């Protein structure tokens with residue numbers, strides 16, 4: 001593993017910087033900087049995806065034949081870091097970073113030809129239908145029924161916590177096609193057109209006030225068997241493969257580094273508890289240094305996984321380790337952000353932020369009243385949303401169980 005930057009890497013970094021400087025409008029940068037969670041404003045995110053797509057950079061980690069980039073490991077890292085530094089909005093991970101990998105590995109040629117180009121353009125926008133009211137950590141306990149009827153599976157049941165279900169026009173879902181044998185058997189991985197009759201969506205309100213997650217109800221929804229990925233009753237194989245990409249395989253360290261730098265910057269302007277500025281307060285400085293050191297360790301671990309991916313491998317159990325470390329660091333950083341924001345960070349001002357979903361019943365003040373700086377308005381929403389980091393994509397307790405089994409043989 002070679003971590004040094006060559007002249008070619010520096011030239012690539014300059015190329016990326018020039019592209020970002022030319023293409024990121026002030027509105028897009030604002031949407032990136034004022035994100036209240038891992039999701040940016042939907043419109044901004046889609047706009048940015050189209051710009052990246054026209055440059056051939058929307059899905060750099062895909063194989064080249066499907067529209068990915070023939071980049072070295074270092075180039076992937078440079079691109080991710082520079083995008084974060086420039087304040088680019090994030091792209092939704094469900095299509096490009098998640099289901100696309102399952103389609104590439106397990107899909108038919110017809111499925112690849114239909115979905116992959118449309119995921120790149122954003123014409124097809126996916127949400128993830130894994131969790132159910134009685135199946136979260138114990139995902140294999142899922143029970144949404146899918147009964148075979150001619151060329152279709154007829155689906156009845158409900159999915160919960162479905163992020164961006166209202167924006168999505170497709171869902172990748174796990175359904176129960178058989179109830180005999182082990183619970184991991186008899187699960188099927190399907191792609192569902194969200195306009196199919198029988199689907200109803202009810203938004204869930206998060207502690208931040210945003211409506212990004214939903215419960216989705218299915219009542220005799222017909223899904224063509226042609227939309228099954230892999231084999232009927234063998235969806236668990238596909239589901240597990242996809243989860244490795246959900247939990248790791250990207251680069252979280254650059255975003256955390258950028259956030260730590262921003263916190264240091266603002267803490268240098270805020271009063272400390274004993275006079276001077278907050279950044280010079282020994283207790284605050286020690287916590288920030290601790291997070292920065294752990295982020296550097298994460299970066300090295302991410303390099304290792306990227307190296308495995310570049311060699312044709314997949315993240316494996318290492319993705320569980322990356323998920324735990326990155327979400328714990330993110331939570332520690334949002335705590336520091338709240339400390340830096342001070343009393344201004346307590347005011348509820350969603351109009352000053354770029355939330356990842358609508359906020360119902362909130363009327364922005366007519367005079368555009370803003371207490372403090374916009375980043376201070378982001379702090380509490382970011383803080384509340386980040387509490388979910390150790391729950392979604394499989395809770396951190398479950399990730400520790402996976403590591404104990406796969407790596408320690410316990």
Ligand SMILES: Cc1cc2nc3c(=O)[nH]c(=O)nc-3n(C[C@H](O)[C@H](O)[C@H](O)COP(=O)(O)OP(=O)(O)OC[C@H]3O[C@@H](n4cnc5c(N)ncnc54)[C@H](O)[C@@H]3O)c2cc1C
Pocket residue numbers: 127128129130131133135136137138160161162163164213388391392393394395396397398401
């Ligand atoms: C913000 C957010 C977005 C989400 N987005 C999506 C999405 O788009 N699509 C989707 O399908 N799902 C989504 N989820 C659902 C998420 O995957 C589940 O919430 C998660 O898997 C936990 O399941 P649960 O909520 O049912 O909690 P439970 O499984 O009931 O767990 C409750 C608690 O018990 C602990 N626990 C459970 N079993 C064990 C065990 N064996 N050992 C130790 N501790 C255990 C858990 O760690 C947790 O702390 C999202 C969740 C959140 C919060």
